[in-house]
Amino acid sequence: MVIAIYGNRIEKNHVKSIKLLLEEFSKRDTQIIVFAPFYKILENALGYKPSVKGVFQSPAEVKPLANFMLSIGGDGTFLESVSYVEDSRIPVVGINFGRLGFLAHIQSDDIPSAIEQLYNNDFTVEDRSALMLTMENNPFSSSPFALNDITVQKLGTAMITINAYIDNEFLSTYWADGLIVSTPTGSTAYSLSVGGPIVSPNSNSFIISPIAPHHLTVRPLVIPDESTLTLE
Template identity: 40%
Template sequence: MKVAVYGQKFCEKNIPYLNQFIGYVSSHSIEIYIEKSFLNILSSFKEFKNLDFPVFSHHKELTKDFSLMFTFGGDGTILSAITLIRDSGIPIVGVNTGNLGFLASFNKDVFIEKIDQIFNKKLHIMPRSLLSLKTSVTDHHKFYNFALNEIVILRKETVSMITIDAYIDNEFLTSYWADGLIVSTPTGSTGYSLSCGGPIISPENKNFVLTPISPHNLFSRPLIISDHQKILLKIHSRVKSYSLSMDTRLTYLNQDDKLYIQKAPFYIYLIQEEKNTYYKTLREKLLWGMDQRN
């Protein structure tokens, strides 16, 4: 068996957990490949000074014979990891060493207790849909055309609102006059979209949601559409450019650049401890239903 390990940062208090993980895979003759930049971070700690594992730094190196990728961090680490995973189908085991841990569902304190079940594939693999983007921009370094959480259009270098003409399957929907617009997957519905008044959509639903950001209209509300539908966005602004973000990646486009958004042709697969943990996560992480009166 061959596994990949990825992270973006590391702190001393998490050394025991990673040490136990490395000890386990070594004792079970499991091949471990560590992302190059993450290995450099680990090498700054004396406990990992002499780590001698093969590395990877490009998505083409993550071939289909990898069984799993382990991410050490939070949800942002998983969002960054999918730029390497892409359409390989390699399942992700998210070990939460960060704060919220909505996607990184394995708490570091109990992660080692479940490691036999993880490697024996006795847990649950949950597919998550993604958004795909097409535009005239092709030369932005390290900007990938897919997103697990959301695609966000925002005004740039102006305090004035922008106008976003939205079309669904080539039919005109409306013109959003707002600070921006969020196009979110069910996975991303608990992120930026939620903070802007968007609905929570459980991951098994085949939907996307369009959520305006600070619209100057009392009746501009989030809209849920089928993920089989295609979205076209045209942006109008008092300045020449606007901001575009996809998950954790940010770039800038000219207002002449149209955006074509649809469902990506592949899924990201997340390993979960239990089959039905989504609503439990809502209660524990987002305090769903919490009331001091009860």
């Protein structure tokens, strides 16, 4: 089994748990690949170089190898780790070393039992909808997927005008400070703060939520997640 590990920092009080995690994998002769910047952090925190199969810096180095992606941190770290598995359907497992643990819900004390369940196939995989962004000169072309949301926002003080189409059919023109396109996972994040609905994670939908719209009748809209949304 090959486990990819993603993280971005380690607090001093988490070093013991990290050592426990690596020991559990070592007992089972697991091959590990680690996010390259995080490997440097591990090396500094542990005081030695952990034995790993290799390091990765892009999805192309993860998808052909990994059976699981292990996110070490909070929900923010979990969301970042998803961009390295993209649409490969590699399951992401979150160990919560951060503040929020809605997605990364395995606590450090539960590491041994969680690893045992992983190897015994004693788990369920929960599918989540994700967004994929395509555009000319896409600055996110190396990582075009989002598990929470994608936002278009104004840069200055003036409102912006956004024409929206669903499957090439005109939907609406938004005069607003911006527009949030959210997944059900992201419905409790930025979208919620602008009045968007809370949507069940398995609802197979996306939410379009305007930011400070200039029309009283413009409200958030829920659409099927197989739709193609075009914004101009």
